[in-house]
Amino acid sequence: MILNGKTLSEKRLNLLKEEIEESGIHPSLATVLVGEDPASQMYVRMKHKACEKVGITSVRAELPAEATTAEVLATVQKLNDDPDVSGILVQLPLPPQVDTQAVIDAVSPEKDVDGFHPVSIGRLYSGHPELVPCTPQGIMTMLAEYGIEIAGKNAVVVGRSVDVGRPMAALLLNADATVTICHSRTRDLTRIMQQADILVSGIGKARFVTGEMVKEGAVVIDVGINHDENGKLCGDVDFDSVVGKASAITPVPGGVGPMTIATLMENTLKAARARSCNPAQ
Ligand SMILES: NC(=O)C1=CN([C@@H]2O[C@H](COP(=O)(O)OP(=O)(O)OC[C@H]3O[C@@H](n4cnc5c(N)ncnc54)[C@H](OP(=O)(O)O)[C@@H]3O)[C@@H](O)[C@H]2O)C=CC1
Numbered sequence: 001m002i003l004n005g006k007t008l009s010e011k012r013l014n015l016l017k018e019e020i021e022e023s024g025i026h027p028s029l030a031t032v033l034v035g036e037d038p039a040s041q042m043y044v045r046m047k048h049k050a051c052e053k054v055g056i057t058s059v060r061a062e063l064p065a066e067a068t069t070a071e072v073l074a075t076v077q078k079l080n081d082d083p084d085v086s087g088i089l090v091q092l093p094l095p096p097q098v099d100t101q102a103v104i105d106a107v108s109p110e111k112d113v114d115g116f117h118p119v120s121i122g123r124l125y126s127g128h129p130e131l132v133p134c135t136p137q138g139i140m141t142m143l144a145e146y147g148i149e150i151a152g153k154n155a156v157v158v159g160r161s162v163d164v165g166r167p168m169a170a171l172l173l174n175a176d177a178t179v180t181i182c183h184s185r186t187r188d189l190t191r192i193m194q195q196a197d198i199l200v201s202g203i204g205k206a207r208f209v210t211g212e213m214v215k216e217g218a219v220v221i222d223v224g225i226n227h228d229e230n231g232k233l234c235g236d237v238d239f240d241s242v243v244g245k246a247s248a249i250t251p252v253p254g255g256v257g258p259m260t261i262a263t264l265m266e267n268t269l270k271a272a273r274a275r276s277c278n279p280a281q
């Protein structure tokens with residue numbers, strides 16, 4: 001079974017559009033882009049396009065590549081204070097002179113649609129999530145939509161970043177999987193991956209996961225967005241050698257990526273709803 005994130009995300013966006021129309025709420029997303037990295041520019045464009053599709057107002061703040069931490073913090077503060085903004089997304093990575101953690105910490109937790117703020121992470125890890133990072137939340141949506149059971153399964157997450165690996169592991173644990181988190185210092189990685197009923201790879205290495213590393217019947221989720229030696233877009237998973245063994249697999253492109261964007265829209269509505277219940281925030 002190929003888990004089609006493109007079709008599913010379109011379905012979710014259409015539902016969301018209706019939900020927003022009926023809600024009488026006017027959600028809005030602010031993006032903060034520092035510098036001119038072409039990939040970041042493309043992602044921000046994709047996010048604004050999705051906003052347009054579902055009826056979320058979007059505003060963009062753009063700062064030059066030389067911006068200081070203080071300047072980025074001032075931009076975030078302005079958006080925190082703006083009652084018309086429901087969600088704030090600071091596109092990562094930030095240039096090296098900017099203190100990324102200080103910027104993430106500055107986003108008001110109520111507007112933290114990326115789910116990267118320590119308050120959001122703490123809620124997720126304590127089993128009471130509010131706003132959850134979009135990529136792993138999108139993966140959970142995909143597993144649910146395709147009827148893939150999680151409770152009691154051995155889940156192996158490769159990668160431990162704040163945007164992918166850590167929140168993915170927390171969500172799978174909250175859903176009663178037995179979770180192992182692997183990273184670049186993990187010994188016997190292949191042996192651990194071979195135990196996985198659900199294998200999530202978010203490492204950023206083109207076609208790293210091959211057929212012999214995967215158990216027969218495993219569900220394989222490929223978060224990686226890489227370019228191979230010919231410049232072709234590909235995931236962390238060597239699709240051709242894994243597809244015959246996996247019971248379900250996500251392609252790249254058209255798998256996890258589109259679900260990330262759809263989930264960002266869902267998080268923005270969620271943040272807007274919470275504020276409309278408590279406008280004083
Ligand atoms: N589809 C989507 O929506 C998204 C896709 N991505 C993609 O996912 C990938 C990962 O992104 P991100 O988490 O931000 O990346 P990071 O570079 O922040 O994290 C990579 C993780 O992989 C681990 N790792 C690297 N090499 C190996 C290895 N050989 N064996 C085991 N573990 C390894 C690292 O370990 P250590 O901690 O020890 O360094 C680290 O924890 C990238 O390709 C990125 O483009 C990211 C976000 C969203």
Ligand SMILES: Nc1nc(=O)c2c([nH]1)NC[C@@H]1CN(c3ccc(C(=O)N[C@@H](CCC(=O)O)C(=O)O)cc3)C=[N+]21
Nearest residue numbers: 089090091092093114134225253254255256257258260
């Ligand atoms: N604050 C912040 N939040 C993020 O969520 C965030 C970020 N910074 N920085 C970069 C990563 C990466 N990311 C992706 C989103 C969509 C696709 C996506 O839709 N990809 C298409 C392919 C697009 C292409 O052609 O390259 C697909 O997989 O089908 C991929 C990657 C969000 N990120």
